Amino acid sequence: MTVTDVKALAEALTNAVGPENVMHETAGYSIDGAVPSIVVLPKSIESLSSAMAAASEFGAATAPWGGGTRMALGNTIQRLDVVADLSGLDRVVQHTPGDLTVTVEAGVTLARLQETLREHSQFLGLDPPLPQRATVGGTLATAVSGPAKWQYMSPRDVVIGMKVVSADGTVTKSGGQVVKNVSGYDMSRLHVGGLGTLGIIVEVSFKLTPTPRREATLLASYPSTTDCLKASLEIFGSQVVPLGMATLDSAANERAGVASVDDARLLAVRLAGRPMTLDRQLRDSTAICRDAGAAAVERLDDDAAASLWRRVSDFGWDERTAPTIGCRASLVPSALPEVVADLEQIGTSLGLTPAIVCHPAHGTVLAHWFAQDGSVGTGGLTAMLSAAGDSVRGAAGHMVIDRCPAEVKAGLDVFGDAGDSLPIMKSLKEQYDPGNLLNPGRYAGRI
Amino acid sequence: MNKRRLIKGLERIVGRGAVLHHPDDLLVFEYDGSVDRAAPTAVVFPTSTHEVSDVVALAHREGIPVVPRGAGTGLSGGSIAVEGGIEIALTRMRRILKIDAANRIAIVEPGLVNLDLSQATARFGLFFAPDPSSQRACTIGGNVAENAGGPHCLRYGVTTNHVIGLEVVLEDGSVVSLGDRFLGWPGYDLVGAFVGSEGTMGVVTRVVARLLPVPQAVRTLLAVFPTVDQASSAVSRVIGSGMVPTALEMMDSLAIKAADASVHAGYPKEAGAVLLVEVDGLTEAVEEEAAEVQQVCERHQPIEIRTATDPLEREKLWAARKGVLGALGHLAPNYSMGDGTVPRTRLPEVMARVGEISKEFGLPIANVLHAGDGNLHPAVLFDERNPDETRRAYEAGGEILKLCVEVGGALTGEHGIGLEKQEYMPLMFSADDLEAMAGLKVAFGTGDLLNPGKIFPTGKSLPGASQSAAVGRAGAGAYI
Ligand SMILES: Cc1cc2nc3c(=O)[nH]c(=O)nc-3n(C[C@H](O)[C@H](O)[C@H](O)COP(=O)(O)OP(=O)(O)OC[C@H]3O[C@@H](n4cnc5c(N)ncnc54)[C@H](O)[C@@H]3O)c2cc1C
Numbered sequence: 001m002t003v004t005d006v007k008a009l010a011e012a013l014t015n016a017v018g019p020e021n022v023m024h025e026t027a028g029y030s031i032d033g034a035v036p037s038i039v040v041l042p043k044s045i046e047s048l049s050s051a052m053a054a055a056s057e058f059g060a061a062t063a064p065w066g067g068g069t070r071m072a073l074g075n076t077i078q079r080l081d082v083v084a085d086l087s088g089l090d091r092v093v094q095h096t097p098g099d100l101t102v103t104v105e106a107g108v109t110l111a112r113l114q115e116t117l118r119e120h121s122q123f124l125g126l127d128p129p130l131p132q133r134a135t136v137g138g139t140l141a142t143a144v145s146g147p148a149k150w151q152y153m154s155p156r157d158v159v160i161g162m163k164v165v166s167a168d169g170t171v172t173k174s175g176g177q178v179v180k181n182v183s184g185y186d187m188s189r190l191h192v193g194g195l196g197t198l199g200i201i202v203e204v205s206f207k208l209t210p211t212p213r214r215e216a217t218l219l220a221s222y223p224s225t226t227d228c229l230k231a232s233l234e235i236f237g238s239q240v241v242p243l244g245m246a247t248l249d250s251a252a253n254e255r256a257g258v259a260s261v262d263d264a265r266l267l268a269v270r271l272a273g274r275p276m277t278l279d280r281q282l283r284d285s286t287a288i289c290r291d292a293g294a295a296a297v298e299r300l301d302d303d304a305a306a307s308l309w310r311r312v313s314d315f316g317w318d319e320r321t322a323p324t325i326g327c328r329a330s331l332v333p334s335a336l337p338e339v340v341a342d343l344e345q346i347g348t349s350l351g352l353t354p355a356i357v358c359h360p361a362h363g364t365v366l367a368h369w370f371a372q373d374g375s376v377g378t379g380g381l382t383a384m385l386s387a388a389g390d391s392v393r394g395a396a397g398h399m400v401i402d403r404c405p406a407e408v409k410a411g412l413d414v415f416g417d418a419g420d421s422l423p424i425m426k427s428l429k430e431q432y433d434p435g436n437l438l439n440p441g442r443y444a445g446r447i
Numbered sequence: 448m449n450k451r452r453l454i455k456g457l458e459r460i461v462g463r464g465a466v467l468h469h470p471d472d473l474l475v476f477e478y479d480g481s482v483d484r485a486a487p488t489a490v491v492f493p494t495s496t497h498e499v500s501d502v503v504a505l506a507h508r509e510g511i512p513v514v515p516r517g518a519g520t521g522l523s524g525g526s527i528a529v530e531g532g533i534e535i536a537l538t539r540m541r542r543i544l545k546i547d548a549a550n551r552i553a554i555v556e557p558g559l560v561n562l563d564l565s566q567a568t569a570r571f572g573l574f575f576a577p578d579p580s581s582q583r584a585c586t587i588g589g590n591v592a593e594n595a596g597g598p599h600c601l602r603y604g605v606t607t608n609h610v611i612g613l614e615v616v617l618e619d620g621s622v623v624s625l626g627d628r629f630l631g632w633p634g635y636d637l638v639g640a641f642v643g644s645e646g647t648m649g650v651v652t653r654v655v656a657r658l659l660p661v662p663q664a665v666r667t668l669l670a671v672f673p674t675v676d677q678a679s680s681a682v683s684r685v686i687g688s689g690m691v692p693t694a695l696e697m698m699d700s701l702a703i704k705a706a707d708a709s710v711h712a713g714y715p716k717e718a719g720a721v722l723l724v725e726v727d728g729l730t731e732a733v734e735e736e737a738a739e740v741q742q743v744c745e746r747h748q749p750i751e752i753r754t755a756t757d758p759l760e761r762e763k764l765w766a767a768r769k770g771v772l773g774a775l776g777h778l779a780p781n782y783s784m785g786d787g788t789v790p791r792t793r794l795p796e797v798m799a800r801v802g803e804i805s806k807e808f809g810l811p812i813a814n815v816l817h818a819g820d821g822n823l824h825p826a827v828l829f830d831e832r833n834p835d836e837t838r839r840a841y842e843a844g845g846e847i848l849k850l851c852v853e854v855g856g857a858l859t860g861e862h863g864i865g866l867e868k869q870e871y872m873p874l875m876f877s878a879d880d881l882e883a884m885a886g887l888k889v890a891f892g893t894g895d896l897l898n899p900g901k902i903f904p905t906g907k908s909l910p911g912a913s914q915s916a917a918v919g920r921a922g923a924g925a926y927i
Contacts, residue, residue, distance in 0.1 A: 098687040098792040099821075121689055143636075154630055156639050157608050164883075172883040176875070178788040180605065180820040181857040182594045182643050183864060183875055184902065185884045189639030198635075210689030237549065239660055239729055274739075276731040330631025332550040363550075363629045398631055415633035420623050424891060425634045431886035444634035 002061070003081045006037045009058045013082065016050035017042050026083065031063060031071050031442075032406045034080040039065075043088040045105070045163065045171060045202045052200070053169030055082050061440050062167070064196040066138025067109060069130045069317060072326075072403040073142055074195055076410050078441035086137055089202060092116055094177070101160065101177055103205040106137025121211045125149060125158050127244070127309070129317035137201040143193030144328070144402075146313035147359050148244035148270065154362070155192055161205035162188035164198075167433040177205045190428065197443045198432040212243070212272030216282060217305035220289035220297045221264035225249055225344065228265035229337045231292035232360035235269060236333060238288060240281045242361070244270035246312050249344065251355035252368070256315040258308055264295065268308060315357060316368045316403075323355070323368035325381060325404045327388060331363040331397035342391040343367045347384040350376050363397075378407045389416065415444035448509040450488060456509075457491050457533070460501040465492040465539070476534055480522040480581075483866050487514070487528035492539045496614060496622055496652040502535060503650060504620025507896060513618075514898050515646040517558065517589030520581040522786070523865030525592065525645045529900055535650060537588050543567050544653070551658045552611070552628055557588025557651045564656065573658035576603035579861070580769070588651045594643030596861035599725070601819035602693040603659065605861070607642040612655030615641065615648070618897040628655050640887060645863050646898040648891040662727035665693075666737045667761040669753045670722045670744040671714055675699050675802075675814075678720035679795040681747040682818045685724070685740055686791050692740060694725040695819025696768055699798070702813040702826075705774040706767040714767070715750050722818070723768050725761075771815050778811065779828035781837075783844045787851030788860035791821040800850050801825055808843040810836065822860035823851070849874060864902045872904045 003009050014022050023039040042048035055062050061079035065071070066086055089105035092113070096102075097120040104113055110124075110131035117123050127146035128139045139145070143155045161175030164187070174187035191201050222228035228247050235245065248258060248266045259266055267289065271281040282299065289297045300308060315321050325347075331339060336358055343365065344354055352369040359366075367388065371381075385401060385408070392399040401414035418425060422445045429436070429447045441447075448456070450468070457466045467473060468489040478484035488511075493499045506513045512532030519526050528534050540556035543564065547553070548571035555564060561582040565574040578597035579585055585595070591613065596605040603609075612626035626638035641648055672678040678697055685695065698706065698721045707714055714721065722744065726736040737754065744752060755761045775782050789797045798814065801823070805812040811828045825847055829840035848858055852874045859868055872881060881903060 096790060096792055098683050099790045100686060100691075101790065153604070153608065156636055157604060166883075170879050170883075172877070172880045174876075174880065174884070176857050177855050178790055178821055178857050178860070180596055180600070180788050180817070180822050180860040182596075182605075182861055183858040183868075184872065184881075185887050186594070186607065186639065186643050187883060187887065189636045190887070192639070193636050210691065213689075233549075236551075239663055241728075273729075273732055274735040276735055277729055280729055280731040328631070330627075330629050332547070332552075332629050334549045362631075364631065397629075398627070398633055400631075400633055418632070418634040421625050421632075421634065421637050424623065424625075424637060427890040427892070428635055428887075431890045432883070447634075 002079050003037070003058050009055070009060055009081065010038050012054040012058065013038060013040050013051055016054045017047045021047070021088070029065060029083040031077050031080060032409060034077050036063070036080050036083040039083045039085055041085045041088050045089065045165065048084060048089070048200065048202060049165050049169040049171050051084065052165055052167060056168045056435060056437055059435060059437065061437055063439050064137065064200045066107065066135030067130065067133035069134045070138060070142045070144070074439065074442035075414055075446055076406070076441065077439060084200065086135065093203065097122060100208045100210070101179065101205060102208060103177055103203065104136055105203050106135060106201045108136050110134050110136065110139060117208060118211065122208045123211050124206050125153055125209055126155055127313055129314045136204055140192045140201055140204065141194060141196045147246040147309065149362065156189060158206050159188045159192060159204060160207050162191060162201060163203035164191055165200045165202050167435060167437040175205065179207045195439060195443050197439045197447055198428060199438070213274045214278045215243070215270065215272045215305065216278060217300040217308060218269045218271065218282065218285050218289065218297060219259060219300055219308065220267045220294040221259070221261050222267065222294055225265050225340055226337050227293040228267050229340060229358065229360060231289050231294065232267050233333055233336070234288045234292060235285055236361045238284060240271070240284050242269050243272045244309065245359065245361055247358045247360060248312065249356045251353055252315060252357050255321050255355055256311045258311050268312060270305070270309065312357065316366060323403065324352070324371040325369040325385065326402040327367045327399055328402050329365040329367065329392040329397050329399045331365065331392065331395055333360055333363040335395040335397060336360055336363065336365065339391055339395045339397065340365060343388060346387050346391065350380045350384060352376060352384060378405070381405065381408045382411060385412070413444070413446060418444045448511070453509065453511065454489060456505050457489060457502060460505065461491050461493050461498050476516070476519070479519045479524060479526045481524040481865065481867050483524040483527050485528045487534040488531050490534045490536050492536050494539050496616065499535060499616045499650055499652050500620045500622050503616050503618065506533060507619050510896065512896050512899055515588070515592070515650045517586030518560070518584045520585045521589060521593060521865065522862040523859070523867040525863055525865040525901065527866060529898065537586060540652065546571060548573060550628065553656050553658055555587055555654050555656060557586060557654060559587045561585050561587060561590060568658055569661065572661050574661050575656050576600070576609050576659050577606045587654050587656065591642050591651050591654060592644065592646045593863045598694045598696055598817060601695055601817070602691050607639060609657045610642055610654060611638060611657060613638050613641060613651055614653035616650040616652055617892045618894060619892060626655065645865060645902055647888055647902060648893055664730045664733040664756070665725060665727040665761065666733050666754060666756050667764045668724045668737060668740055669764045670749045671718045671751045672720045672722065672747065672749050673717055674719040675798045676795050677747045678722050679798055679818070681722060681744050682794060683792050684743050684747070686819065688743060690736060690739060692724050692736065692819060693727045694723065696723040697721065697816040697818035698768060698771060699814040701811055702771045702815050703767065705778050705813060706771045708777055709774040710766045710770040712767040718750060721767070723764060768815070775813060775826055775828065778813065779830060781831045782826040782828050783840045784824055784826045785844050785847050786859045786862040787823050787848055787856055789821045789823065789851050789854050789856035793854045794818060794821060797850060797854060801847060804843050804846050808839045810840055810843055812843070817860070820860065821856065866901055869902055870904050870907055
């Protein structure tokens, strides 16, 4: 049920955060077509806490909003009254370079954070799309990073402490600012990937990594997808530990504008280390790429490499490359060649063009399908998605739909089947948001 | 249910040979590596998930508390029986179900000994990174429950970074699988939430562990400094100058003295602190990083630096560090060991404060540290037969914990809260924080039967801890 007394709600929220921090012009904050009645832009954790306390009194459904880059993710929201825009929570609370740790508020963008860290030759091992806009909170809530993952770690592995505001405004914390800590349960794990359904992430402590002394990227092109993936899996199986690795099929390459090679499948390997170490990794990786049948292997440095990775990471998320359908499949890495071969065929008979990017070491497939505007109807897209899902499940994998038209979304659970752990997930929601106020219905199992 | 019927019921599930209930047989199951002890009514040794589930379900029906138990090397009382309940020992579930080298994972039963996993995967050139010093004895299930670390987790991370799937039996006996053989299971990260729950959210019956490639080369460097301050500064400097060695360990002069007496490492007499640094990886990386570490150490006026690459020589450099615990017995009949963590840049100041606390309470404190991650293991030495000394030892330990929290650190870096530090939790967490944590346990279906009365404060007075009796069970080669 949506809040009926919008005026009273607006008044209460205005009292909580101050008139300068509420917006009644809310069209820019639509989630799959649902538009909130009011947007609050708190400038402090306390102010957000008061806003949530007030909103929950009204039973108002609230969606936290970071940079708005990933609002396409999630099931159709059941109700929406308030959007809490967190871009005002933008302080770097504490950065102690010597500790290799940083504490920031959730609204800090990844670009700004990395810039602050770069001055001290450090970085955070997270590389989400659109870092100029993507915030720390949104990146963690969706738990989706880009191809760069230090030592194969994922978003959950870089968080050492977290502060959260609950649906009723209570502020709680877990973990701390030290890299090793087992004091109490690790509550942050619930919120990383929790899509803001159990609480709003407001402050995060991360462990950092020293910037490698040198860096270089290898770009290998292949006539066949199979060989390209095979090369990437061999690098995964070797002693080389890339800072990032991705493959792109020819359609993805063309749309992302990564390399001007026609009809080529690309493997990009980002390597780093001190001079001798980097050379060694370049040598080993080049040999692996060539043995797997690369038509060409090229080395990119500095800006050329940076721009390549930016394009790979942003692909499918910026307006220019946003697909009609975007899916993320997770598998054991060895199953990639078979599944990718399958996905490349799906949808083509309907006139959809697939474009596939993989992060092979993580067993991640990012499959995008592009349609001419409106050329494929809801029925066709739904059938295509179910074929893709079957293929992924056939390889014992999982598929999450990152993006699809609202009409298609209405008929399915974009997260797929959470299996026998769904009852625990539902009781988590019951524990932390009994009123079902945070992003209601958007999560797995329509939590 | 009376005891006889309970035993009968358990025997029907697991077989007669798999239930211990005579007081004599139960003795070794009364304690773990901590000070507390309590007798269980019975210890059961299931051999399958199915049996675990049936045992837990029986206990649930009868309202009997259950405590999961691995090797009993825990240092915070996690596997100690409660309220005359039963212990479920997982030590007979120790099979490696699958090694999938291509995908770098292994699927194992919880009773598997930590080191056995790495030994089994060595022929594929892979290893399981978490390496608690008790790794010859402790189980993977215990590691998951405690989110165990180890000397090499500075570079590689702790257990939670290496476990991606679990099968667990909840308090009512139901079996659920969490996560998968890869990351990306839809919905909340229940595996991440479970790891480190100290046996309060379910009995682990299966683990999907990530494996890493065995490094091509390893080099160990030992630097002897005149003072703890210089060694601590060197630690900050190594981290601050952009290096993350695999291990970065420290001992202070008292620890050195104790160890030297038993392993004869031959350190210079004026040694005030010893740093042990290990780097591993590609041959080239090891060479380059070791050279830099050495340069940094040299800037802090060491008395001497030794390095080694071959396994035997490296083992010699580690010998004193690994021998400290056993050697403390030469200095005093008992010790009480802490496990706090502090931000690494605060180490010099914190170590100085620990020295002052030692003076204030009139008791020697020997320090071993996983210095690279700011994890202290101060051992307050005392004699249990002297009640006043015992009281002061516990108070000194408490002071150090408070100090850790004050400088932005944590109560425990790797040993867990359990029974030992539960009363200190309010130092770090507010009532709201603790309530939120308690909600997690409820969501997993835990009421008051699965390892109850641990982790959360009960309001009792602050307890103390002495682990001197414990180390034996971790077996030869264990250290802290
Ligand atoms: C000499 C020595 C050195 C040590 N060094 C380190 C170190 O370097 N790093 C470190 O982190 N720890 C260290 N420890 C502590 C201890 O070894 C670890 O906590 C270890 O993970 C405990 O494993 P265990 O099998 O002995 O578990 P136990 O002691 O038997 O149990 C520990 C906890 O785990 C629970 N548990 C056990 N099995 C299961 C299961 N299958 N399912 C659910 N819960 C379960 C128990 O209920 C209990 O709460 C050391 C201990 C000693 C004695």
